[in-house]
Amino acid sequence: MANYQSIEHDVLVIGAGGAGIRAAIEAAEMGANVGLICKSLLGKAHTVMAEGGMAAALGNVESRDNWKVHFRDTMRGGKMLNNWRMAQLHAQEAPDRANELESYGAVFDRTPDGRILQRNFGGHLYPRLAHVGDRTGLEMIRTLQDKAVHTPGLQVHMECTIYKLLVNDGRVCGAVGYWRQTGEFVVYKAKAVVLATGGIGKSFKVTSNSWEYTGDGHAMAYLAGADLIDMEFIQFHPTGMMWPLSVKGILVTEGVRGEGGVLRNNKGERFMFKYVPEQFKKDYADTEDEARRWLDGDKTARRPPELLTRDVVARAINAEVKAGRGSPHGGAFLDIAAARSPDYIKRKLPSMYHQFKELAQVDITKDAMEVGPTTHYIMGGVRVHPETAESTVPGIFAAGEAAGGMHGANRLGGNSLSDLLVFGRRAGMGAANYAKNLKSAPALSQADVDATLKEMTAPLDRVDGENPYTIAQDLQELMQTHIGIIREEKEMQEGLEKLLKLKERASRVASNGTRAYNPGWNQALDLRAMLTCSEAIARAAIERKESRGGHTRNDYPDYDKELSKVNFLIKKTSSGEMGIRKEPLPQMPAELQELFKGESNATSQS
Template sequence: MPEFETHDCDVLVIGAGGAGLRAAIEAEAAGCRVTLVCKSLLGKAHTVMAEGGAAAAMANVDERDSWRVHFADTMRGGQYVNNWRMAELHAQEAPARIRELEAWGAVFDRTDDGRILQRNFGGHRYPRLAHVGDRTGLEIIRTLQDRVVHRKGIEVHMECTVLRLLKDGDRAAGAFGYDRERGRFRVWRARAVVLATGGIGKAFKITSNSWEYTGDGHALAYEAGAELMDMEFVQFHPTGMIWPPSVRGILVTEGVRGEGGVLTNRDGRRFMFDDVPENYRAQTADTPEEGWRYTQGDKSARRPPELLTRDHVARCIMREVKEGRGSPHGGVFLDIAWIKEKLPNASEHIKKKLPSMYHQFKQLADIDITTTPMEVGPTTHYVMGGVRVDGDSQMSTVPGLFAAGEVAAGLHGANRLGGNSLSDLLVFGRRAGEHAACFARENAVPSLDAGAVDAAARDAVAPFERAGGEAAYAVQHALQEMMQDLVGIVRREEEMTRALDGITALRERARLVSVVGNREYNPGWHTALDLANLLVVSEAVARAAIERKESRGGHFRDDYPAKDPQGATFNIVLRRGGDGAMQLERRPIPPMRDDLKAIIQELG
């Protein structure tokens, strides 16, 4: 392809968050030439947003913890539709990945005797999150990025968007995209491709996700013939900022609740005690005093209800708001300032444990969290669904195409536990890089189809050739409003069917959008190109959510509020049909090994 800037490598990694960086490090260590492509700047990834910590059963704070307990907690939190092999590997390998990071220079908070300190988090039975104050993700990215930039075999292409995966027959062969600054097309040829592109949050109006998270990897894999799975399971983090409007949706870390923060309604009552699920009742505190003792490390105490799973906490908050007991701006209050009743140095304690949260609220909302409760409400945060991969290798159903991190499905099932995302990207980023390197060594350099590259280029510039169409922003805004209203926290079949009709209409509008100006520095063009991906993932979420006629984890059906016992026996898998239409299938979950069943029976 002489007319386009072309790059050759052994392993192409798309996405430079924690999963992409870890995959690149592993593939390069195996002797491969690695190209790392990121949509934004290196280091600007949602891994940084994971402030509370990385879950790993190191038993540094509570010796009762083990990989078996972590496995059981992950499966229970995921409502047993997880890929159990991934949950097993994750629980077993996470401690080694944390110690590896420490050896590479990560500076974790320490216990009094010098071990890595671990904190409580929602859904975890014991203190399990290795952390750096409330800046854990930032420290992980810093450590991984430092290792990447000092590796000679890794080439980084920043501010580049991938528009299409290229194939040689059935196998992945590279990618086509463009640099966002000048708009010049690039082609990357690779023996293996790793997707590490993150989530789909920008399909919704209120989200903690930044502009990059438009479902690129999900849609790229789907269009290339890979299968998507569990797309109905979208996590709405219970605590995002809601006031002022300019900060709506920005994440408020679960670490606030892990350090003793409580949720109250406008009457000052801790409403989370009103609704504790039966399967968590034995582990949940009966009194505020017992919950406080738990957050302070009392091993005889049970956890406060604020540390139940995220889906449950989000629905309880919405209940308070809908029933008229919410805060002035449509949320509830998260109060960490109350601990001054328990600790004489509460203000300094909060600033030490939650420095980012203190500065975030002070600078963005003019609130001092050491004296004043925060107003919070649910925000679209994470998608449990993604590319269906093999649990051991992370390879998709397309040979040579791997996926890791949020773009890959399986580990989290119906609901991700806080902290599992950081250890997920370390464990499976490493595995994806390792197996992509193996695939690259065992397969020849692929051939690229010049016709496919030319077609991708024509499609990319088509918006410039249409006159009189509407702006892409209007279509994106309409999609976000519709998904928030019709396929949000609480779902009904009639509303989701309307959403599918709306997606069809929006797809027609997207085909007619116009872009003015030229390809250099043109955000309108970038938005127009993102629309196709947003529409694919929105349709996948809506179709899968209609098909699952029960409530489970992050998927709550107002018209089917109960769990169906059969719901834990299958995953919903989507793929692109030969006619271009989205096809859906209920795929039975493979039987769990007997030894893992015994763990679930004992600890689940």
């Protein structure tokens, strides 16, 4: 049997983006001995790519803003499927978390009176996003990183991939993984585990996500017996780069639209005016003139329709392309040059300016960008308790994109960075309290450890198996085609069949070389999580026979009244199959229901 290193922590945090680092800081400050696992180097996690900002009702730019308005925007954006309590905690606590980040050393852009500046974003009624140009995620991760390395009791483990959670007696007791640099195995013993592993975007062909985004936390929680929730809801960000092919999918921040960028089709028509859903009509401008006045600061004017929620804008671009009005490479034109001066664009959107100049040879201070939908975020995730972030398996906690419930059927831009801090902190607190109250950590099962190590070495022991890169590419092609932005029963059923065949092929995967820094072997091991999450997405998407938020079906284009009252839960059955069931939404208290008086979440979404 392979050798392995043993390490013990009270709390093991898996994932070192915003949620993971914040959780680790909280748990360590509460006195727990904490291990923080980074799949890459510290500071390179996906949070670094977040651009637009962090939503928090600070009320610095618009004094009418408060947590109730933010809560209402979030629920409406999520098409009322959000866990109301998570959305409430998020809206209430986000301002404290933004101020706290400033106390850790973050340097946000400023208002004229010296406070944190806030910008407009899709679905947010008021300017709400604390930001640093278009590199807010970098600011967040660097600030947290520097805080973490100076927090006593917190140990960082870089370039370490966790493959499996160990469960004994129905409780988590540790995890098995490997060091990427050497390929050596490592077994962590832990009283509590926080999953902060991000999302699943790497299972799609066109994505803004990096190699790390293979759904490790989602899959490990599921395999450990936890519930997953809302897995059918995937956010296709409306503005990814389209051309050249090699950069297709790379994110173009919503900040471009927040700063006044407009969308046009190949006829030069500003098409978003045609796509305002009924329930949002009273909040959005219906003429170009009104939209312009809003941009110039006229408080009586309503917001431009480019600032509708991401699901609506992505579907609109898709519809324009389908009707033959798309850009040369199958997208739409996004123009900021007409709205703002070159100096302003370079100051507020420096990375976008740089990115288009370097990668597409387009000067966005002069010309329009070509953009189209890209897989960006999964709303679904590990089902957690709103206050403690604990999953349905004792000792397993989850936060950030790995957790589900907070964003319902569609996430608002800017609500992710705030989610990371609000629920990262809560998960760290929940895990530290759990670990403190646990009399003794459950013992590890040696048989489990041995079986896991055997499974992990298998791809290197095989000769003449399937190429792991080919399987990953086939999966990306499959998910993009069958379970993509617009879905249909027959296509999805075919997709599911193909998925099950792909799973079969993946069991014969082989990698050459040794275990030391071997991306082929690493890819082979990531396939299990990618396939598990893809299957969960497919099964949930087939079950939800309606269109809502990030789940759009050709065969069921409208909201369904009954389905507006339920979430779909995925759980491993006792026979090891993937089970799916409906769960009624938790009841929102009357005083919060008041905020939605006269609105229905059962009306059509387009």
